Amino acid sequence: MNYYRIVKTAFGHTAVAFCDLPFGLLEVRLPTLSLDDLCQPFDHRGWQIDHQHPDAAAVANMLVRYFDGEQVDIPWPVMDFSCFTAAQQAVYRAVATIPYGSTASYKQVARMAGLPRAARFVGTTMAKNPYPVFIPCHRVIKSDGSLGGFGGAVQAIDLKRRMLALENQAGE
Structure with a gap:
């Protein structure tokens, strides 16, 4: 159950x-x-x-x-990634290494995961993230520094902004 x-x-x-x-x-x-x-x-x-x-x-x-x-x-x-492909798992592991209070671009995450030409793949993988906060997809941003997507809703971008601000405040 x-x-x-x-x-x-x-x-x-x-x-x-x-x-x-x-x-x-x-x-x-x-x-x-x-x-x-x-x-x-x-x-x-x-x-x-x-x-x-x-x-x-x-x-x-x-x-x-x-x-x-x-x-x-x-x-x-207690987290199970067995339903994800090896490439998706590599992306999740790479995102998990982004330090608290820091960000990385989709392109940087792709490189970190050993998939240097797969920035879009990183985005679609993040959209399927079953463990937000723990696999900190809110720390993944666009190469131009804008926030990019998060949670599939406009209101979620505000949440992403607030989470990043929280981490930056805590790190000060």
């Missing part, structure tokens, strides 16, 4: 989705002010809310700390 846990952060409500036996993180949802928008994708799949699981609580707490301005570790052991 798959479950999700909702948590309130300084940026709004977010959620972690997980399976419990063994515990595995399925996806992370970026903060939103609408609980309906947050829960709908999980509810449509028949997933249930679970606010008791201690491992889910630990991951959710990491998100709260991140949105409070704290740098958090990536919970690699």
